[in-house]
Amino acid sequence: MKLDILAFGVHPDDVELGCSGTIMAAIAEGKKVGVVDLTQGELGTRGTAETRKKEAADAAQIMGITIRENLAMADGFFTNDEAHLRKVITVIRKYQPEIILCNAPEDRHPDHGRSAKLVADAAFLSGLRKIETQFEGNNQEKWRPAYVFHYIQDRFIQPSFVIDISAYMSKKIEAVLAYSTQFYTPEVQLNEPQTYISSPQFLETVKARAMMLGKRIGVEYAEGFISEKVLGIRSFDAIIQNVT
Secondary structure (H helix, E strand, O other), X not given: OOOOEEEEEOOOOHHHHHHHHHHHHHHHOOOOEXXXXXXXXXXXXXXXXXXXXXXHHHHHHHHOOOEEEEEEEXXXXXXXXXXXXXXXXXXXXXXXXXXXXXXXXXOOOHHHHHHHHHHHHHHHHOOOOOOOOEEOOEEOOOOOOOEEEEEOOOOOOOOOEEEEXXXXXXXXXXXXXXXXXXXXXXXXXXXXXXXXXXXXXXXXHXXXXXXXXXXXXXXXXXXXXXXXXXXXXXXXXXXXXXXX
């Protein structure tokens, strides 16, 4: 199945926090979008790999994505080596996305930056025909996505561009809250330690970040992305002007 966009997150819930508004906006335009989680988030203080699997499935349904896979890499201990690169190359060639969205290149959690580098390197190597991979016993064709964009996570990074998600902000929060073991929900009170992301205030920072980025382009809410490539446009009409 060919996808238009393939979003990678090193932990289940990274994609929801970083770019789920953009994903839902793209789906509304008729694009096919999938999500690949690199790990099961098994080192998380709250919840388990099993609960996060169920939460990821619930979030996938809210977002309306076409597929969601988990590569079951070791949370906290995966590396950017040949074995891990081949896993990512195989899934890129399987879905042949035009655009890849992936973790921030530098962030509070060290897994985020390592994941960003791993996925970006794999996206390039996936285009080399002499790197041979197989899926279900068949040789895969080379495939290089046109773009790799990094979403912004906990630490602020100046975006290369931002996308208006005003119509999808409430759904974004709904997708985030599907992870009831990880984030604060009044209905679910767990007898587990409080964490950096489990307080009500954390979700307010998610909304505040989206409001701040939206203000930059004169809309209510937006998500930001970093591009290492210069972006081209076909028309000035594609640019959202800040009219304030």
